[in-house]
Amino acid sequence: MSFSKNIYITAQAKLEKRQKQAKEDLDIRREKAYLAIPQLAQIQNRIAACGAQVIGAFAKGSGAEGKAYVEKLAKESLDAQKERKELLTSAGFPEDYLEPHYICSICQDTGITEEGICTCQRELLVQTAKDEIEKYAPLGKSTFDSFSLDFYPEAVDANGISPKKRMGEIAEFCKAYAADFSAKSPSLFMHGATGLGKTHLSLAIANKAIEKGYGVVYGSAPNIFSQLEKEHFSRQNPFERTYEQELLESDLVIIDDLGVEFSTQFTVSCIYNIINSRILSGKPTIISTNLTPAELEDKYTQRITSRIIGSYISLKFTGRDIRQLKRY
Numbered sequence: 001m002s003f004s005k006n007i008y009i010t011a012q013a014k015l016e017k018r019q020k021q022a023k024e025d026l027d028i029r030r031e032k033a034y035l036a037i038p039q040l041a042q043i044q045n046r047i048a049a050c051g052a053q054v055i056g057a058f059a060k061g062s063g064a065e066g067k068a069y070v071e072k073l074a075k076e077s078l079d080a081q082k083e084r085k086e087l088l089t090s091a092g093f094p095e096d097y098l099e100p101h102y103i104c105s106i107c108q109d110t111g112i113t114e115e116g117i118c119t120c121q122r123e124l125l126v127q128t129a130k131d132e133i134e135k136y137a138p139l140g141k142s143t144f145d146s147f148s149l150d151f152y153p154e155a156v157d158a159n160g161i162s163p164k165k166r167m168g169e170i171a172e173f174c175k176a177y178a179a180d181f182s183a184k185s186p187s188l189f190m191h192g193a194t195g196l197g198k199t200h201l202s203l204a205i206a207n208k209a210i211e212k213g214y215g216v217v218y219g220s221a222p223n224i225f226s227q228l229e230k231e232h233f234s235r236q237n238p239f240e241r242t243y244e245q246e247l248l249e250s251d252l253v254i255i256d257d258l259g260v261e262f263s264t265q266f267t268v269s270c271i272y273n274i275i276n277s278r279i280l281s282g283k284p285t286i287i288s289t290n291l292t293p294a295e296l297e298d299k300y301t302q303r304i305t306s307r308i309i310g311s312y313i314s315l316k317f318t319g320r321d322i323r324q325l326k327r328y
């Protein structure tokens with residue numbers, strides 16, 4: 001798994017919250033049970049005392065005498081636990097009422113097992129990574145299953161292309177790309193008019209990449225540049241991992257809607273740096289734009305456009321604006 005440091009920190013905080021919650025819930029249940037069954041406190045003390053004596057016995061050595069003593073203590077503890085269960089059930093409480101109730105019984109909400117990272121922590125990391133993108137785009141809704149070809153015309157257009165057929169092929173390509181995704185996958189250049197599903201398919205790929213444990217940074221071009229600009233002019237801590245580093249180092253970067261941002265010398269140099277560095281390090285990038293390659297060249301210089309055209313797999317989206325059609 002190669003999520004960003006922040007994803008790990010957030011997921012860890014969620015785990016700690018779960019542990020704390022389990023402890024607090026247990027404290028409340030204990031209070032209730034002790035009020036209802038006063039003998040419980042005394043039984044609890046016996047169980048705790050056995051535990052403490054076992055630790056002391058181990059310190060004495062592992063001779064036959066010590067072993068017998070430990071066995072005796074273990075039996076006492078088990079008897080006390082049995083008695084506790086009986087008292088609880090006869091008073092109408094569930095028998096595990098005084099056990100901590102963890103969300104994950106495998107790792108007791110620590111996130112770690114003997115084999116390493118627990119499945120619950122893996123799920124938590126994936127969900128946290130998805131939540132991060134969901135702040136900016138409808139990641140959860142944009143899956144391959146929810147991508148429909150219904151709104152693409154079947155009939156061939158002026159270029160002799162059936163949008164439905166073309167988009168079916170593009171969707172299949174993206175699906176296969178996502179299924180095989182790795183940090184060495186090729187980059188994609190999605191271009192075509194607004195509302196043809198570029199964002200939807202790039203997010204569907206993001207979903208799959210995150211589920212495979214890859215770190216994904218997604219942003220619309222205006223958003224990415226404004227964050228970079230803010231960081232560039234107000235950076236405080238030189239050791240902090242920056243947004244720029246994330247854009248250079250993440251397994252997958254998705255730049256949506258390139259060309260709608262207000263372009264300046266700063267944005268042009270940023271975009272060149274991101275595209276070029278990622279090509280050199282062999283990391284995949286997905287760029288989507290409503291501009292034609294010629295319009296892109298006008299906006300960003302030929303140097304950037306030829307890097308994209310020369311190194312990315314080009315996917316030309318066709319059809320009519322689905323968002324318009326869906327309204328009727």
Ligand SMILES: [Zn+2]
Nearest residue numbers: 104107118120
């Ligand atoms: Zn777990």
